[in-house]
Structure formats: structure tokens, C-alpha cells
Amino acid sequence: MIPELKPTVQERSLKAFLDLAILCALTEHPMTGYEINRLFLKKHRVFVSHSTIYSKLTSLERKSWIECVKNSTGRVYGLTEKGKEAVADMADITREIQTALKLILKCRG
Numbered sequence: 001m002i003p004e005l006k007p008t009v010q011e012r013s014l015k016a017f018l019d020l021a022i023l024c025a026l027t028e029h030p031m032t033g034y035e036i037n038r039l040f041l042k043k044h045r046v047f048v049s050h051s052t053i054y055s056k057l058t059s060l061e062r063k064s065w066i067e068c069v070k071n072s073t074g075r076v077y078g079l080t081e082k083g084k085e086a087v088a089d090m091a092d093i094t095r096e097i098q099t100a101l102k103l104i105l106k107c108r109g
Contacts, residue, residue: 011046017097018048018056023079023087026066030078033057 014021025036033053040046057077060066065083068075079087 008046010044014040014044014046015048015052018052019060020090020093022053022056022060023065023083024090026077026079026083027087030069030076032074032076034074036077 021040022036025031025039031039033050036057037048037050037053040048057066057068060083061068061077063082064080065086066077067080068077070076
């Protein structure tokens with residue numbers, strides 16, 4: 001019998017807010033998709049598929065929150081001014097998420 005693998009709350013949260021997590025990761029310095037994935041694995045112990053990471057990077061690039069520069073190591077992604085503004089608004093976004101979760105998870109006894 002194979003045990004059922006249930007994702008942790010941290011894993012589900014990271015994947016649900018992956019675009020925001022990528023923006024926060026890029027505040028440290030520009031990175032490749034591979035480096036972002038390694039950071040999530042090291043910092044959060046969560047593996048995100050490469051296709052998911054690159055899909056989110058493409059989406060963030062279309063929103064003009066990040067930009068891609070090709071160099072000898074591959075495609076390196078960094079924040080644009082618009083992306084830096086989004087990260088600066090992260091405190092507001094965090095409050096909105098907390099409020100939404102409290103409403104969603106409100107249990108009536």
C-alpha cells in the first residue's frame with residue numbers, strides 16, 4: 001500500500017502565491033529560473049516543477065514586473081521598476097491575503 005502524500009500548508013501556500021514568492025526572491029538579486037527553484041527548495045523545502053516556475057516567470061514578464069536578460073548562464077530575471085513597486089506593496093497584499101483567509105476559513109461552531 002502506497003501512503004498518500006499530503007502537501008504541507010507551507011507547500012500549498014508557496015504554490016498558491018508563487019508569483020509573489022518569485023518577486024520577493026528577486027529582491028535579493030537577479031536569478032535564473034533554476035536558481036529560484038533551488039532557493040525555494042533550500043529555504044522552504046518545497047520543489048516546484050521547472051515548467052511551473054518558467055510559466056510564472058513568463059506571466060510576470062508579460063505584466064512588466066520582471067525582465068529577462070540573456071547571459072552566459074542563461075536567462076536571468078530581475079525586477080523592473082513596476083515589479084519593485086509591487087514588492088513595496090507586499091505589506092498591503094499580505095494584509096489582504098490574511099483578511100481573505102480569515103473569511104474563507106471562518107468556522108461556525
